[in-house]
Amino acid sequence: MNKSKMLFAALTSLISAAVFAGPVNINSADAKTLAKELSGIGPAKAKAIIEYREKVGPFKAPEEIVKVDGVGQALFEQNKNNIKVKD
Template sequence: MIRIARNLCAALALMPVLAWAGPVDLNTADAATLARELKGIGPARAEAIIAWREANGPFRAPEDIVLVQGIGERVLEDNRDNIIVSAPEKPE
C-alpha cells in the first residue's frame, strides 16, 4: 500500500510537466502529438487525421476535423480551443 501511495505521489508531482502544451496544428502535427494533445484522439484516430490530410490536402479550419471518419462534433467541442490550422505552404 505504501508503494502505491508513493507511486501516486510521484505521478502527481509530474502532472504540471504532462499538462497541455498548447494549440495543435492539424496541418503540421504528427500522429504522436495529435494523440497526446487532443482529448478523445488515440493512436488510430491520430493516424486517420494524418491519412485524411495526405489524401485531401491541408485542413482549412479547425471544424474540418469532423470530416475525418470516426471523429464527430464531441471531439471538436472538447478540443476547439486547442486546435489551429496553419495556412498551406505556397509552392515556389
C-alpha cells in the same frame, strides 16, 4: 528554500507545462503528437487525421476535423480550443 517547497515548485511547473501545451497544428503534427495532445484522439484516430490531410489536403479551419472518419462534433467541441491549422 526547503526541499518540499522546491519539489512543489518543480511539480507545479511541470504540470502547468503539460496542461497548457498550447494548440496543436493538425496540418503538421505527427500521429504521436495528435494522440498525446488531443483529448479522445488515440493512435487510430490520429492516423486517420493524417491520412485525411494527405488525401484531401490541409485543413482550412479547425472544425473541418469532423470530416475525418471517427472524429465527430463532440470530439471537436472537446478539443476546439486546442486545435489550429496555421502556425
